[in-house]
Amino acid sequence: AQTVTQSQPEMSVQEAETVTLSCTYDTSESNYYLFWYKQPPSRQMILVIRQEAYKQQNATENRFSVNFQKAAKSFSLKISDSQLGDTAMYFCAFLRGGGADGLTFGKGTHLIIQP
């Protein structure tokens, strides 16, 4: 079984600053995928970014990028030029490749962007 750990329950930054959310995971699998999901107050789960474990290049999506350190089993999310609309819960999640079982989630980080 795999575990996902997010060690920052809450973070707060000023608008336009850069913020990094941490995530570590533990698995014996070699084929897997990692995700960051955003959950605003509406409760909707929104995919922010994903990373395939077999890819060495870090994924980027506009202002969002990841630092994927496979050997260290670390998968952090960097948000550049943070905006008020980025205020939300952020969940790191793990998916075993090739299987049908679901995502394994961390407990989440509550990110607050201050004006």
Added chain:
Amino acid sequence: NAGVTQTPKFRILKIGQSMTLQCTQDMNHNYMYWYRQDPGMGLKLIYYSVGAGITDKGEVPNGYNVSRSTTEDFPLRLELAAPSQTSVYFCASRPGWAALFGNIQYFGAGTRLSVL
């Protein structure tokens, strides 16, 4: 495109009552999932299905039942509701590994359930 639709959005149950949470998707996805999210926690997998007639238990299946008679629908049944089942329930689906983005799960808007 509706995506994943869950009904109801909110429900209050009395202890011992039963109910069915509905989930339907219009993306022709093979894989479907039910998660629960307790306050201050991430989502935990209850049950999943890889296709019509095939279901399997996740991490927290006790107190729940599922069925999958069609590709589109994946209802979650709560029998004899207990306060411990107070939670937000999410249904999700994904295409499966044969698809280009088969690893991406699409979530419904959630059902908030309170058992009093």
